[in-house]
Amino acid sequence: MLKPSNRFTIELKRLAFEHFDSCTNCGHKFVEAEHYCSGYLANDEPAYLCDDCSGELTELAARIYFIPQPYEIPTANAKLWRYMDFTKYVSLLSSRGLYFTRTDCFEDIFEGAKGLKKNKAKWDSHYLEFFRSAIKNPPEGYRCELSDSEVDEQAQKLLSDLETGGEAHKRRTFVSCWHEGEHESEAMWRLYSSFLANAVAVRTSYQNLYVSLGRDPSIKIGRIKYIDLKKNYAGVNDAFWRKRKSFEHEREVRALLLDFKCQDLGKIVPCDLEVLIEEVFVSPKAPPWFVRLVNDVNEKYGVTVKVSPSELVEEPFF
Incomplete structure (x- = not known):
């Protein structure tokens, strides 16, 4: 596997945007959490490839998890x-x-709301549990040495940051x-x-x-x-x-x-x-x-x- 160069030309960005959910070589449709590769072929032509086609790259820009877009794109002539x-x-x-x-x-x-205020407690509970689990289970090679109270304190801070970020995002x-x-x-x-x-x-x-x-x-x-x-x-x-x-x-x-x-x-x-x-x-x-x-x-x-x-x-x- 090539080492990622993190070089993203406007041509590569456009290609990735216009062929967001499929391999530009074989047409394979990506599914959530599948890996794909963006990079360049021998003539510096941008490419957006599935793992099976990634061997054609001479330069790997990045290897990324596929996450579906949060919106549907209309047909070209809509x-x-x-x-x-x-x-x-x-x-x-x-x-x-x-x-x-x-x-x-x-x-x-x-505009930009996540839900109804009266239902916010359920949302908060879900993300608090998500943050607690993420803190307690760090990536391989790392250990969580925080106490339960410290984990909870960090989870609460992340939840607060999430809410503040939502307001700022508007x-x-x-x-x-x-x-x-x-x-x-x-x-x-x-x-x-x-x-x-x-x-x-x-x-x-x-x-x-x-x-x-x-x-x-x-x-x-x-x-x-x-x-x-x-x-x-x-x-x-x-x-x-x-x-x-x-x-x-x-x-x-x-x-x-x-x-x-x-x-x-x-x-x-x-x-x-x-x-x-x-x-x-x-x-x-x-x-x-x-x-x-x-x-x-x-x-x-x-x-x-x-x-x-x-x-x-x-x-x-x-």
Whole structure:
């Protein structure tokens, strides 16, 4: 086995992100806790290989345990929508960047939550036992010489650190939220644009969103999973990918990134608008001249994209 070099080029990071759960050589699907290897072939080509294929590597970057992602990735052509008022749309064009909101700024107080406060005692009990067991059973070659009271004291500290870290995590996690659906959503117009006459909806796809953000492997894009917090908890690594069942109608796909330095309430991430924006739809409440205004603004900022009236304004016959 080669000695790990810990050299991770952007090409290797992208490959690992885009082929997260399978060997790039044989297509083998990884299972939880299985080993895999990332590294480089003879021509410095990045590779992401199962153990059976790892002998092809000339340089081993790292050998890692496979842990499934806490989110599901949409299909490449899955349609994604972002509903916004006109000022936010102009900001998107002028900054040529996508705004990511810090998660402690959302109205939903459960953003990033692990569970219901009334059920916290059960959560604490589980992790206290987990920490006690980890302290008492160190890796091979080490001995635990702590008394039971000292073990318990350290376990309590780890539990406290876990809770403090959860609160701090909200201030360094930034997300951009999208709605997944084949068609416009009347509910989303109401929810995210207040059904304003000067609102627009930008339509893209999963693949275009990913590519428009520079195929940046540090930005995770996936579906939110909706759970019943009366019966379940969100895992330590799952919390920002879980929401309450009452939000299921949102069908949210979010782009998420971590930033440990940014102190602002949000941040703008550079974005290729020509790739991102497939089509723009104007609010069902918009007057006819608003379509012309959106086209004029697009022209001003050098964005060539189709602008369409909402499909919801079509007239029925009886």
